[in-house]
Amino acid sequence: MSTLSIENISMRFDLPNGTHVQALQDVSLELNTGELMSVLGPSGCGKTTLLNIVAGFLAPTEGRIILNGHDVKGPDAERGMVFQQGALFEWMNVRENVSFGPRMKGQRERQWGEHVDHLLDVTGLGDFTDKAIYELSGGMQQRVALARCLANDPDVILMDEPLGALDALTREKMQGLVLKLWKETGKTIILITHSVEEAILLGERLLVMAPRPGRIHKEYNLPFADMGVGADLREVKHADGYADTREEILEMIWDMEEEIMGRTEDTQ
Amino acid sequence: MIGLLILGVYVAVFVVSFLAVRFLVHRTVRDYTSLKTVTFGDESAVTSNRIASVVSVLTIFLIWGSFTGSAWVPGFLHAPAPFIGDTSFTYTLESEDGERDDATVHVRVFGFGETTQKFEVDPGDGIARNDAVAMSASRSTTILFDKNDETTRKKGARVVSIDGVAIGPDRAIRTPAGRFALTDKGAITFTPPSGLQMEPIWLPPPEAVVGRLFEIADEGYRDSTLWKHLGYSLFRVIAGFILGALLGIPLGYAMGLSNWFRGWFEPLVEFMRPVPPLALIPLVIIWFGIGETGKIILLFLASLWIMAIAARAGVSGVNITKVHAAYSLGASKFQIMRHVIMPNSLPEIFTGARVAMGVCWGTVVAAELVAASEGAGMMIMVASKFQLTDIVLMGIILIGVIGFAIDILMSKAENLLVPWKGRS
Numbered sequence: 001m002s003t004l005s006i007e008n009i010s011m012r013f014d015l016p017n018g019t020h021v022q023a024l025q026d027v028s029l030e031l032n033t034g035e036l037m038s039v040l041g042p043s044g045c046g047k048t049t050l051l052n053i054v055a056g057f058l059a060p061t062e063g064r065i066i067l068n069g070h071d072v073k074g075p076d077a078e079r080g081m082v083f084q085q086g087a088l089f090e091w092m093n094v095r096e097n098v099s100f101g102p103r104m105k106g107q108r109e110r111q112w113g114e115h116v117d118h119l120l121d122v123t124g125l126g127d128f129t130d131k132a133i134y135e136l137s138g139g140m141q142q143r144v145a146l147a148r149c150l151a152n153d154p155d156v157i158l159m160d161e162p163l164g165a166l167d168a169l170t171r172e173k174m175q176g177l178v179l180k181l182w183k184e185t186g187k188t189i190i191l192i193t194h195s196v197e198e199a200i201l202l203g204e205r206l207l208v209m210a211p212r213p214g215r216i217h218k219e220y221n222l223p224f225a226d227m228g229v230g231a232d233l234r235e236v237k238h239a240d241g242y243a244d245t246r247e248e249i250l251e252m253i254w255d256m257e258e259e260i261m262g263r264t265e266d267t268q
Numbered sequence: 269m270i271g272l273l274i275l276g277v278y279v280a281v282f283v284v285s286f287l288a289v290r291f292l293v294h295r296t297v298r299d300y301t302s303l304k305t306v307t308f309g310d311e312s313a314v315t316s317n318r319i320a321s322v323v324s325v326l327t328i329f330l331i332w333g334s335f336t337g338s339a340w341v342p343g344f345l346h347a348p349a350p351f352i353g354d355t356s357f358t359y360t361l362e363s364e365d366g367e368r369d370d371a372t373v374h375v376r377v378f379g380f381g382e383t384t385q386k387f388e389v390d391p392g393d394g395i396a397r398n399d400a401v402a403m404s405a406s407r408s409t410t411i412l413f414d415k416n417d418e419t420t421r422k423k424g425a426r427v428v429s430i431d432g433v434a435i436g437p438d439r440a441i442r443t444p445a446g447r448f449a450l451t452d453k454g455a456i457t458f459t460p461p462s463g464l465q466m467e468p469i470w471l472p473p474p475e476a477v478v479g480r481l482f483e484i485a486d487e488g489y490r491d492s493t494l495w496k497h498l499g500y501s502l503f504r505v506i507a508g509f510i511l512g513a514l515l516g517i518p519l520g521y522a523m524g525l526s527n528w529f530r531g532w533f534e535p536l537v538e539f540m541r542p543v544p545p546l547a548l549i550p551l552v553i554i555w556f557g558i559g560e561t562g563k564i565i566l567l568f569l570a571s572l573w574i575m576a577i578a579a580r581a582g583v584s585g586v587n588i589t590k591v592h593a594a595y596s597l598g599a600s601k602f603q604i605m606r607h608v609i610m611p612n613s614l615p616e617i618f619t620g621a622r623v624a625m626g627v628c629w630g631t632v633v634a635a636e637l638v639a640a641s642e643g644a645g646m647m648i649m650v651a652s653k654f655q656l657t658d659i660v661l662m663g664i665i666l667i668g669v670i671g672f673a674i675d676i677l678m679s680k681a682e683n684l685l686v687p688w689k690g691r692s
Contacts, residue, residue, distance in 0.1 A: 057592055057595075075595035081592060081593060083593060086589050087590055087592070089590065089611070100597050100599075100607075104594075134688050
């Protein structure tokens, strides 16, 4: 069953000096309910642009996004978003942040209270419900961001480098949490990341994008996300095929980066 | 000269207290900062030295008291006082035909604020007679010594020496009694030692200022009690500021959220912003007179642009990911305004409010200086016309204290209402 389909999306930014940037060219893909797809690519490959288009913050110059049979026209609660950082509301405490979505829908606490408290427990925030956002560490803040997104019960969760600003240890813990939440809630997730390891560990499907113009370069179907659910992520890294996949993708991205560098040198 | 001396004393106290604290007071607290080896250039290692602050304030009062002969400062710390009391000197008169005679001038110097009273002395005999002169401290007096003498300056008599020291038209002298000179017409100009203390008309001693505070708090000044004067000023500031904020904040929001509003109001705001509110006082007086309306409108205008600019900055300071996140969580435009943009702009608005309150307080005093029937500014303006320096000083100190208190209250309110400021 296909829920999210991205059909022939192109995105072209016209610059004031008359030239233009082709951020995305003819990108198409389908995502089934409950799939977790990670998106990798060198900087400038348009992965954040793609995510912003799916979220509805940008209108593509060509193509369309269809979710559950209707066109995506703008941001909506059916597509939740987890940002890298800075998206939490400092003037609310943890619980008020997490319950923001239901409260904006006009729900009473007896409607959302149980669900929100459950999410706070699952994300390990049970003891921090009354804390102010600025009192939390970076990792804790991203837990709040995840819980806030889930509390709204979206059909698709879009994650824009959600763990990018965290230190390596916190990041590993949070990767486990993302997998756990994914399996528990069965949400469709698109996860953008810079880290090849993270993309392989978390992505059931892995999309490698290439720059100039931004396009889909290669797609993988990987078993590691399933292995990682309920297991130690560090052990998954020793599983068959993990190292090979990682090397292959790293090399692919290295080649792209070198191509970009070469092109820049040509033009100079 | 006396200014340089005061500066010298001030610098000396600064240096001496610095050295004293540095070598005599040892820090017993060993906090983290005290272990830092690099402190020069590390702003976070620089804290306000409490001892320095206390000594600084005490020094100001000490110098003030010392150079005004305050009763609150022990006598040995007083700067030399002007001579007050009875003194006398003897002048030698030489008549046209060379005859000489001595006579004594008794001088009674009255203190600051006392009325001089004439008195009589035994005139003695000879061609020069004794004189009695009454005068005020820190003043010179011209003594027409020959009013009672047998021979006069008109007849060619002249003073040749004072207390045995030769004096002439080009030769001023100094004796233990004071300074003497002769005028063009031969009269004696006498200046008793004037000391280094300020006259109360220039700088009253602290107790006079405090005395005035109690007196005016009790009896009032110019038909209004002190509290009424200050209350009027505060009322004008608060009314003007609230009106300015009520209009300025929505205006700033509109400018931050709508192209049309920004285009429409930007020229106005950008033009009015650099116009100092003080420059509007004449126009406001022409239009609205010197009553409350004009003052409140002036303060409204003073705070309006500041609050509008602060609110606009607050809107543009919203991290776009917060707005995106709120939209993705299903918030409507109104909800984003209410739950994201408004709280997010509070820190900027508080900063603006602090600036606006400061500007309003300064502007209201200035407006009252120009024209008002009550208010702190009016009080000191009228007092200055009657040379009531103690009221002027008291007013300035109260204005400073209230301005400082307003700022502290605003900062407390800010910490209470916007605890996340600077921590996101």
